Amino acid sequence: MKVLQITPSRCTGCMRCELACSYEQTGMFQPSLSVIRVSPFEAHTSYSPYTCFQCAEGWCMTACPVEAITISPVGAKVVEHDRCVGCKLCTIACPYGTVFYNADTHKAFKCDLCGGAPACAQACPTAAIEYVEAETADWQGPFAAERGRPLVTPLAAAGV
């Protein structure tokens, strides 16, 4: 299955992925409606996008009481808009924090790989996001652990 492979060291924090995602999904350039979210992982200069891992367990999918989350032809877990009632069980079931709730539409929303042409990967100017045949993985973890070290070492040294 093709997945969004993220290489954090290539991310410049430009946020084009958030704009492309929200525009593709909602017709509005609105990062708060993007399902890929860029965060800094040390003070200012180490960024990475973060989104649904399309995990094997599908916690969101099994949590849904009305089977509103299913697997699309490209293998993504997708929220069926007409079936979702907005109970938010999926948002707390997903242990990655990548299922969101839209308080205006009263529906859950998450990455659906844009049906096989992910807008974020297309928009990324540095190939920090690539849509490739790969095993999903913790793309950001080792990067964030290493780059975040300066944030925590002083605290540990001070015995906080």
Place this chain on the structure above:
Amino acid sequence: MATRHLILGGGTAGLNAITTIREFDRGASEITLVSHERPYSRMVLPYYLGRSIMEPHVFTASPARLDALSVIPVFGRKAVRLDASAQLVKLDDDTELPYDDLLIATGSSAVRPPIPGADGRAIENLWTLEQCRNVLAAIRPGTEVTQIGAGFIAFTILNSLLSLGATLTILEVAPRILPRMIDDKGAAIVQSWLERQGVAIQTGVEVEAIEDVGGRKRIRLANKPPVDADQIIMATGIRPNLAWLEGSGLVIRQGVVVDDHLRSNVANVYAAGDVAEGRDLVGGEAAVHAIEPTAMEHGRIVGANMAGQDRAYRGSLLMNIVDVKDLEIASFGKWDAAGAETFEVLDSSRPAYRKLLWNGDRLQGAVILGMAKDIWTTNDVGMLKGLVQTGADLGAWKPYLKANPWDVKRAYVACQTAGRLLPETVVGHPSIPAPLVLAVAQA
């Protein structure tokens, strides 16, 4: 001869057990499902009540679906006796159903306080579909509704009652609202928010009697003036449906005691969901978690085991989320652990509140409360669940979270939490969407 599985209860646990049995055995066994009501999702009844979904949307097991899953339905009946040595269950119409293995997933029923007038007119528990229909018929804009009980389940219907135009009063016997979901500080924020929305709330009040006065209801309170209403909603708790199992030989404490494979003490008898006393994920102790996620996981684990697999269940994580007029409220794990080291941060103007409870360097519980527009920009809600679920040692990131409790994501990612989670499954293989179970299995 094919194994005869007998499933009692068509709720979340029972239906998940059925789809999981079929995931593994591809239709090779016989499954009989006994359910008093035509199966529906209780979780989504508030949305039917609030008129955002139509009634057909709540049903979960259509005849076509049951046929595709090769399930023999026995609806409109209840189990009344278990004869474990003869391996049969007697129903309320005297039918006897033999089994090779049995799943007790008979769920809970709503209870009412034993007070005069508790069973009078214009009083409904909002537990069943039929009760929701009755309440929908009774509420018009301006109908004065008093809800007795301010627990989590009661709160899932608040938005619906307000959207129907009800004028709402809530009475709660405990000193705070949501007593088994959030703490005093969180409850104070929620109460203040609801009062700003025009909801009247009284806590620490005891209902002594309910009377009919002039075509309306009068609720008599101990040491307080009475409250009058057009319609009363009883949300005073639920009890698991276990009375019918007296004398069956099953060991029952708060629920049917089950091991990590969801087996009871009686051979070939399993229990799942609200009736089962299983294991808490965080503390490891015996617990009944009468919540939807536990019923779902129990159903999948027990279904795998009934189909001949050997799946141990790590334990269920207590978790709840509800919103009241866009104020999101969630709690996880040991959110009220006595004496636990806690980090708290409170901003009553937004409002926003979060509390992290520690067991050494492991997050054992959390409470999080905030406006929807704040909560859903990061979804720390899911990440907190992930941290509690994995029991990850946060190490140096724990003092970071103490200093920066709003920055959960950075600590979560830097602790490589996703890496720990990705190999985790509940039944041992990637999940298959339930509607596709037979199609995929037969491919």
